[in-house]
Amino acid sequence: MSAGVGTPAWFPPRSVGQFSANGKATSQPQAARLSLSKENAVGIEVRNLSKKYGSFQAVNDVSFEVAGGQLVALLGPSGSGKSTILRTIAGLESADSGSVMLTGEDATQLPVQQRGVGFVFQHYALFRHMTVRDNIGFGLKIRKVPRAEIKSRVDELLDLIQLAGYAGRYPSQLSGGQRQRVALARALAPRPKVLLLDEPFGALDAKVRDELRTWLRKLHDEVHVTSLFVTHDQREAFEVSDQIVVLAEGRVQQIGPPQVLYERPSNPFVAKFLGTVNILPLRLLKPGKGGVGLAALLEVPPSEQAEAYVRPHDLDVHSERNGKPYWTARVDRITPLGGILRLDLQIDADHPLQIELPCDQSVEVGFARGDEVYVTPRHLNIYDRTHGAFQPVDVNRALNEAWQAGAGI
Ligand SMILES: Nc1ncnc2c1ncn2[C@@H]1O[C@H](COP(=O)(O)OP(=O)(O)OP(=O)(O)O)[C@@H](O)[C@H]1O
Incomplete structure (x- = not known):
């Protein structure tokens, strides 16, 4: 450039x-x-x-x-x-x-x-009767910028949008993506x-x-x-x-x-808008073996009004309990999606649950439809509806701290 x-x-x-x-x-x-x-x-x-x-x-x-x-x-x-x-x-x-x-x-x-202000819309508003060069230079021409200066600015922008060989084409001779690049160059031309x-x-x-x-x-x-x-x-x-x-x-x-x-x-x-999130009841989250549940790991124990917001990739799934807090769920569907494996599970009739596992891990999963599994969160956000606030929890870190403090789990 x-x-x-x-x-x-x-x-x-x-x-x-x-x-x-x-x-x-x-x-x-x-x-x-x-x-x-x-x-x-x-x-x-x-x-x-x-x-x-x-x-x-x-x-x-x-x-x-x-x-x-x-x-x-x-x-x-x-x-x-x-x-x-x-x-x-x-x-x-x-x-x-x-x-x-x-x-x-x-x-x-x-x-x-x-x-x-330079503006680029969804529907390319290029002038159909003008070449790419004239479209890009349009804003400079109406500002009465000298011709040589327009030429050098347009050349600069054609390089920038990687369409240097397309200066003499008309919009109808471009792909949709190329037209949008020209629209962007036209918006940028008057700096x-x-x-x-x-x-x-x-x-x-x-x-x-x-x-x-x-x-x-x-x-x-x-x-x-x-x-x-x-x-x-x-x-x-x-x-x-x-x-x-x-x-x-x-x-x-x-x-x-x-x-x-x-x-x-x-x-x-x-x-919810920024990606799939499971919204799960905390009352159904069971304590790990020995009795320390998630509530004991939190600064403020969750109330009846609290729910766990967990992303599908923040959940682990096991066929055995492993001492961490868990939800019991049944496997409903297993869907390979290229690099990831999606598991759809059901905690109960009202609480579906989605997990995403990287494929290398999924090879070892070996679950089948109908299996009962233990789902443990690695990271969750607890939303307290009474106060309208989120409390993020790094479950593994909180567990490690609890173990170090001698809690029986
Ligand atoms: N000229 C108008 N007269 C009446 N209502 C309008 C007008 N322009 C927009 N609205 C309304 O104002 C609201 C916001 O519209 P706006 O186009 O800003 O939303 P947006 O987030 O850009 O939506 P989209 O992604 O669908 O373009 C919409 O409900 C729309 O119907």
């Missing part, structure tokens, strides 16, 4: 707030603010944004920040308000209340053309302050989508333009983004790096 493509504008250092699970700002120590470099200055700041369509509240008091140079995903189910937020940031939609700051400037009242992507790969088939995700992440690592990416696909958000803003019903549910959200969800919605 040639130097200078998409080089981020210099953002004056300003305060970066911390956000709690509900998206509300909390204060940040002065020292941390002063140490900000231009890399982590705020690129996009959305503050208390609300929007109604008629009486329907599509966006409800949404606040979040995208640090300069980061790629952040707005993730949520259909209708959760993602596109409305993105379009409001772009200036294509106006909010009822709240503000939008772009690289430190208040853009709330600015028209679209003055926001310095936008921020790039907004609304399900840019949504119309493509699964394989191309996969390739483009990897490509987009690599491209972002090269150009570092502050980017906000809308998706309803949890895997897509995990693969491409530095941070995820999870939305439901127009509200921010949680903000954080993908793995943190996966391991430490702040509420049941986030836990």
